[in-house]
Amino acid sequence: MFDRDKWQEIFSTISKNKTRTVLTGFSVATGIFMLIFLLGAGRGLRNGMTSVFAQDATNSMQIYGGRTTKAYKGTPEGKRIQMVNEDYLGFKKSIEKLDVISAMSYIPGAEIISYKNNYGNFNVSPVHETYKEIKNFEILEGRFLNEKDIKENRKVVAIQDVVKEVLFPKETAINKLININNIKFKVVGVFNQPSFDDNSREIYIPITVAQNIFNNNDHLQRISFTLNDISVDESKKVEQFITYQMAKRHEFSPEDKNALWIQNNIENSQQFAGLFSAIEMFVWIIGIFTIALGVIGVFNIMMIVVKERTKEIGIRKAIGASPSSVVGLILMEAIFITAASGYVGLIAGVGLLEVITKFDLINKIYPPAAIYFLNPQVDLGIAIGATIVLVVTGALAGFFPARKAASIRPIEALRDE
Amino acid sequence: MIRLQNIHKSYITGTNKLHVLKGIDLHIKEGELVSIMGSSGSGKSTLLNILGLLDNHDEGVYTLNQEEIKAMSETKAAKLRNNLLGFVFQSFNLISFKNAMENVALPLYYQKVARKKRNKTALEYLDKMGLKDWAEHMPNELSGGQKQRVAIARSIITQPKIILADEPTGALDSATSVEVMNLLKEINQSGITVIIVTHENDIAHMTDRIINLKDGRIESIIENNKINSKETIRVPQE
Structure with a gap:
């Protein structure tokens, strides 16, 4: 040959x-x-x-409150569904195969964040420490928020690398105090997160701090959680379970698709x-x-x-x-x-x-x-x-x-x- | 060496059946120099093809070198052709992209002889033909006579028992024709059976026997004077 x-x-x-x-x-x-x-x-x-x-873990789900489109038990349509801490605690106890769960609240008003003469307008998200399991963070320096920060209402903050570049262009950020709406927070960590959005400039603070200091209420903007070892079918059952539980607690029709927004990353992925x-x-x-x-x-x-x-x-x-x-x-x-x-x-x-x-x-x-x-x-x-x-x-x-x-x-x- | 008994051959073209050979009986002894003559359509080329295992006969018995030739596989026929037969053609049939030496060496390639050895052997045979200096030349750089001598060298390099020459002088002028015939005679004198198909009388008369074909039958066999016979001019070889 x-x-x-x-x-x-x-x-x-x-x-x-x-x-x-x-x-x-x-x-x-x-x-x-x-x-x-x-x-x-x-x-x-x-x-x-x-x-x-991958910015959201592929085994995660997120729930947002919506507005009803159906009248139910005497309440007219158009009722706003506001999630509260009770919902968070309820899910934490009742969802099967739950791995970690984190709520996110919000702080109202302009968020001017500054350090010495450097300042910028960044998105401040108050979350639980478990949020780092749901988003794929890459910790560059220091750490993310931890359980103690949440429990003890510590005024600490984890900032995204791009935020660090603005506030601390020439020095380290860890242990420095930054101003958020005129309240001082200590920087404990710098992270990187993949995102569609090039303009993502995130700052995370303990949810308890936000609720007690800025808002004085227990409102939640979103609840995120991950599930262990779950199939798409099972995840759909979880969706249903959540809908029924929320419908009962907040009194809306479980058939109402707009009362609650559920993002099912298991199905999406x-x-x-x-x-x-x-x-x-x-x-x-x-x-x-x-x-x-x-x-x-x-x-x-x-x-x-x-x-x-x-x-x-x-x-x-x-x-x-x-x-x-x-x-x-x-x-x-x-x-x-x-x-x-x-x-x-x-x-x-x-x-x-x-x-x-x-x-x-x-x-x-x-x-x-x-x-x-x-x-x-x-x-x-x-x-x-x-x-x-x-x-x-x-x-x-x-x-x-x-x-x-x-x-x-x-x-x-x-x-x- | 060759014995044909009642050989028949027909070709089927479309719906027509063309009966080309209609019962050929022929015996060619070892070391003979024989010519087959006949007009075109007499069946002489068909006969040569059957003798040369290039075509199968339909009927009759063909014995070649004590072996009866029946329908056999292409591979077996190829091997027999390679070992037993040498071909010389009117149009030389050299491979155009190979030089003289490679053309001569080709039959040895199919005997799986190593490259160096077969090129050396090919050079020896070209030397015998007086073409050593032309070994590296391509066929299109050679004259007709030279091409035919290369073809003859190729036909004898495997030391076959029989040389089959189909109009070997058909494309050559008369002087070159005589040269080529002398070469074939020399080969014959070394003991190889040579069968020449020709339509030229003077070429035929240089052979021992002339077999005249007409309409697929042997019309006559003419014995020439035995000037070439083994008894009188057998030159000792080797």
Whole structure:
């Protein structure tokens, strides 16, 4: 199979028909290139989307109060549902498979936050310490809020890295006191959080502090929690359970879809995974059809090659070439053309993905899209798969022409002037 | 060496059946130099193809080198052709993208002889043909006579028992034709059976026996003077 004569013969026919071979190879190379590039890009999109949506844990749910759209037990429609601490405590006790739960309240009015002469307008969210399990924070310095902070109404604060840049451009932030609506809070930690929103500037303070100092009430803006080991169906039951419990406590119709907003990340993330599997499948289909077109090209060329070489094959058979050696000759040529050009396509596709990653091209061309596109790459499995596809299709493209060549009768071939 | 008994061959073209050979009986002994003559359509090429295992006969018994030739696999036929037979054609049938030496060496490739060894052997045979200096030349750089000599070198490199030549001088001028015939005679004198298909009388008369074909039958066999016979001019070999 690897003896020099066969290769020499393959190269001599290829080099006699350079343009034809190159054009044929080009179609195969394009097919593989498309497949690799699209798969890599799809993977990049999936990675990007996952990291963006990973700001909420994929096993989490969030509940927001809404406004009723149905009259219920004497109350007219349009009643505002205001969640309170009691709801939080109720869920904490009653939801099965609950992992962690955190409420979030709010502070009214403008939030001017300052440190010495630096100030800015940031979003202040009062939460429980468990909130860090629900959002994917990356703690850069210090720590997040802890249980003691909540229980003891400590005036402490965790700030996002971008906030730190504004307030403490040249110094460390930990243990410094910042002003929030003229009340001093001690910075205990700096964190980073992935987000769709480039303008996210978050500050977290203990929920108890906000309720006692700023609001003087027990209102909650949202309740977030995570669930252990839960399926999509189970998560829907939890949704229902919450709706009924809230409907009972706040007196609205459990059928009222607008009284309560529930964001079910378990269901969302599953839909997401399904969406990306579908995209990937679509890409494979496009890639495979493109490769198929290329392979049909190779098949065509090999048919012509066999036709052109009829006489030569006849001579070879007359002087003792066995049918199998003729099949081998044509088959190897077909496999060589597909494999070599496919390899070129593979390298080009992987190369383009590498270039995109290395020079951060998407960020340069269209920055808003950049966060949705992370680490585009093809894994080894796909590369191996593509190689197998190539060799198999090459063999297929060569098989029928080769069989035709092997069935050439020497006398007819020699008569073919 | 070759024994044909009542060989029939027909070709089917569409709905027509063309009966080409209508019962050929022939015996060619080892070391003979024989010519087959006949007008076009007489079946001489078909006969040569059957003798050369390039085509199957329909009926009759063909014994080659004490072995009866029946329908056999392509692979087996290829091996027999490679070991037992050498071909020389009117249009030389050299492979255009191989040089003279590679063309001569090709039959040895199918015997799985190592590259160096078969190129060395090919050079020796080209030397015998007086073409050593042309070993690296491509066929299109050679004259007709040179091409035919390369083809002859290729046909004998496997040391076959029989050389089958189909109009070997058909594309050559008369002086070159004589050269080629002398080469074939030399080969014959080394003990190889040579069968030449020709339509030229003077070429046929250089052989021991002329077999005249007409309409698929042997019309006559003419024995020439035994100037080439083994008894008188057998040159000791090796």
